[in-house]
Amino acid sequence: MHINKTFSEHLQQTGIPSGSQDKVSVPDSGPEMADPQVAVAPVVTSKLSAKAPEFYPSGYNQNFNQNFADSSYEDRYDSYLTLAEYVQDFLNHLTEQPGCFETEIEQFAETLNGWVTADEALQELVELIYQQATSVPNFSYIGARLCNYLSHHLTISPQTGNFRQLLLQRCQTEYENRDEATKGDEATRKQFHAFVLFLAELYLNLEIKGTKGQVTRADILQEGLRELLNALFSNPVDSNLICAVKLLKLTGSVLEDAWKEKGKNDMEELIQRIENVVLDANCSRDVKHMLLKLVELRSSNWGRVHGTSPHTEATPENDPNYFMNEPTFYTSDGVPFTAADPDYQEKYQELLEREDLFPDYEENGTDLSGSGEPYFDDIDDEMDPEIEEAYEKFCLESEHKRKQ
Known part of the structure; x- marks a missing residue:
């Protein structure tokens, strides 16, 4: 070329581009405050002043x-x-x-x-x-x-x-x-x-x-x-x-x-x-x-993903990004699957049906929140996404082991 x-x-x-600071001294205690039996501490002299110029970092x-x-x-x-x-x-x-x-x-x-x-x-x-x-x-x-x-x-x-x-x-x-x-x-x-x-x-x-x-x-x-x-x-x-x-x-x-x-x-x-x-x-x-x-x-x-449809017209058939905000689950082998997976609905339904695997804290008289309501009800809406994903992975692995 x-x-x-x-x-x-x-x-x-x-x-086709520091100013000097005033010295302010702290006066000694008066005679009436002095104790002749105790050594007087050295006078502390401070160089700090309320009138000092503003500080700027080096290079500013x-x-x-x-x-x-x-x-x-x-x-x-x-x-x-x-x-x-x-x-x-x-x-x-x-x-x-x-x-x-x-x-x-x-x-x-x-x-x-x-x-x-x-x-x-x-x-x-x-x-x-x-x-x-x-x-x-x-x-x-x-x-x-x-x-x-x-x-x-x-x-x-x-x-x-x-x-x-x-x-x-x-x-x-x-x-x-x-x-x-x-x-x-x-x-x-x-x-x-x-x-x-x-x-x-x-x-x-x-x-x-x-x-x-x-x-x-x-x-x-x-x-x-x-x-x-x-x-x-x-x-x-x-x-x-x-x-x-x-x-x-x-x-x-x-x-x-x-x-x-x-x-x-x-x-x-x-x-x-x-x-x-x-x-x-x-x-x-x-x-x-x-x-x-x-x-x-x-x-x-x-x-990149090309050929996406407007949000109001998006469907699973015409928009490859349709499921991008849906949660991702993992098999026991660590293989991810999402809502785009054909078996997603079936596996997700299994998750919902397994609620009886966990004890009901209210029925057992265990109220960790102290409010008279089940503990998990308090935090359910505030669960961190990473914690939620780990929890869902744990559920899937538990189900897999249960079926073996």
């Missing part, structure tokens, strides 16, 4: 929210010396409080539009976000969402490329080094794997608007992920294979759907390659187990 040319063509087509920027609440761009700039400080502070803020994305992203983009007015500034912005997304654990998802938002809301679009173009160019630099990276030392591979997972999040979250206004994913990233998987499986050490499993668990269903729409069988080829790795590769037993579980996940359509 000529990924360089494809990336270039795609880019052309899409255009107490001025950050105030800066964003101020509608004056000039005042905000006074709090930061450089664009890098401002952007890095916001990225750290999102890392610590990702839930603030929805409420603060619009104002962040507006501020950038007033600040990022040169090619160099846009390049710097892209690099800062890329580094955060590939070096800070768990930031790849929120980083991808941030990239998608900025790709649609940053107004600067210089000849060197708009935000999305520069972002994809930055990703291409890492992509081209994939074969060397998968063969590198542990630190090199770790950095490469972070890039792979960030690219996967970009594929899922980066929206491209077509000529007719339709929103699609970036096909170039789809092809790029396919080649990255090839590189990972070509060097089947544990860390590379774990990265491949994470990538496919994250994007497998979307990739397979996209390939099927194009009449391609890429996922079948990948699954075959995984099975070969399990048979031939010198990887750990745990990693082989992960690969087999991935194959099992894919065989169940990535855990």
Whole structure:
């Protein structure tokens, strides 16, 4: 695959930052309180004060929210010396409080539009976000969402490329080094794997608007992920294979759907390659187990159930999810069966008919609740689901032994 040319063509087509505390002394007891026969304890001096400033955890920027609440761009700039400080502070803020994305992203983009007015500034912005997304654990998802938002809301679009173009160019630099990276030392591979997972999040979250206004994913990233998987499986050490499993668990269903729409069988080829790795590769037993579980996940359509009916129209015949909220029972051998099982009603009825297996506490004069009512009547409606399931399993096993 000529990924360089494809990336270039795609880019052309899409255009696409503590105060001191008062000392308070506790006075000695007065002379009338002193006992000359007893040694006087040392005077205790406290450094605590009700007038002390508020405490903030290490790394917390107490001025950050105030800066964003101020509608004056000039005042905000006074709090930061450089664009890098401002952007890095916001990225750290999102890392610590990702839930603030929805409420603060619009104002962040507006501020950038007033600040990022040169090619160099846009390049710097892209690099800062890329580094955060590939070096800070768990930031790849929120980083991808941030990239998608900025790709649609940053107004600067210089000849060197708009935000999305520069972002994809930055990703291409890492992509081209994939074969060397998968063969590198542990630190090199770790950095490469972070890039792979960030690219996967970009594929899922980066929206491209077509000529007719339709929103699609970036096909170039789809092809790029396919080649990255090839590189990972070509060097089947544990860390590379774990990265491949994470990538496919994250994007497998979307990739397979996209390939099927194009009449391609890429996922079948990948699954075959995984099975070969399990048979031939010198990887750990745990990693082989992960690969087999991935194959099992894919065989169940990535855990999805298609063709469900609206709730009001659902029946056991037309909705495969119809029984999903019904309780699960187990045979004495540990085999689960649910309401979808043909024998469910019969077995469930047997459970109901076996109530005489348990003593009636009220009849025996045993009132554990102290309320004059049977104990189990009090807790029946509040039974924990796990306890209830264990209880039902016990009942089935008891019945099985009784019939033997």
